[in-house]
Amino acid sequence: MNIPESLSIGGHRIQVVRKAQVVDGEDCFGTFDPMTLEISIAPGLPDSLALETFWHEVVEALNVFAETELEHSKIQVLGLLLSQVAASMDFGAERNPSLAHRARQPSHKKRG
Secondary structure, eight states, X not given: OOOXXXXXXXXXXXXXXXXXXXXXXXXXXXXXXXXXXXXXXXXXXXXXXXXXXXXXXXXXXXXXHHTOOOOHHHHHHHHHHHHHHHHHOXXXXXXXXXXXXXXXXXXXXXXX
């Protein structure tokens, strides 16, 4: 899966760039800067690690915008899992016809 150049979260356009960042005096894989609305991902990372870092930083952004105050360990796990989900999705020509049919149906039942 390719990493996008930008994405929207809560009406904010977040730019995604490949550049080295330092946090607490140490090189890191990526960062989210809420002031510049930028996700940075370190250059030279293997594709799978860059993708995991991208999703980690997306969760970091969600954490900032939603003010959820998630612990970093929770952000790490969510980023790892989202990375795996995104990498496993198949957007090929074959579509699941039962899902397309279900999408036209209401997702809830009316209460009488």
